[in-house]
Amino acid sequence: xxxxxxxxxxxxxxxxxxxxxxxxxxxxxxxxxxxxxxxxxxxxxxxxxxxxxxxxxxxxxxxxxxxxxxxxxxxxxxxxxxxxxxxxxxxxxxxxxxxxxxxxxxxxxxxxxxxxxxxxxx
Numbered sequence: 001x002x003x004x005x006x007x008x009x010x011x012x013x014x015x016x017x018x019x020x021x022x023x024x025x026x027x028x029x030x031x032x033x034x035x036x037x038x039x040x041x042x043x044x045x046x047x048x049x050x051x052x053x054x055x056x057x058x059x060x061x062x063x064x065x066x067x068x069x070x071x072x073x074x075x076x077x078x079x080x081x082x083x084x085x086x087x088x089x090x091x092x093x094x095x096x097x098x099x100x101x102x103x104x105x106x107x108x109x110x111x112x113x114x115x116x117x118x119x120x121x122x
Contacts, residue, residue, distance in 0.1 A: 012044050021049055080107045 014022055021043055029035045042049045064071070079093035080100070100107035 009041070009044060011040055017043055018046055021046055024049075024053060075101075 014025065017025070025035055025039055025043065028039060039049075042052060075097075078097055079090065080096045082089060082093045082096070084090065084093065097107055
């Protein structure tokens with residue numbers, strides 16, 4: 001655990017945590033390669049920590065009804081990098097990627113395609 005302060009309350013060390021919480025934090029660390037600070041800060045309140053992960057598990061580990069093949073097709077984050085920040089820009093970005101995928105296209109700028117066509121030998 002880092003010694004830098006991440007909240008105004010004392011943050012327990014890993015060895016001070018109940019076994020189930022310590023195990024969960026180590027699982028997250030192994031899977032993600034790091035432990036989010038919010039988990040460490042929340043760990044000082046075991047009841048809330050357990051409630052958070054119970055809710056997380058109920059949402060994330062339930063049967064989605066999708067096959068492994070279907071789940072593998074899920075892409076996140078979605079959208080083309082158009083640079084906009086307004087809601088309408090984000091909607092356009094998302095729909096642009098959706099249309100590109102539906103038509104089997106990359107979403108690359110057309111100017112790139114023109115250059116590639118010029119550079120390719122005939």
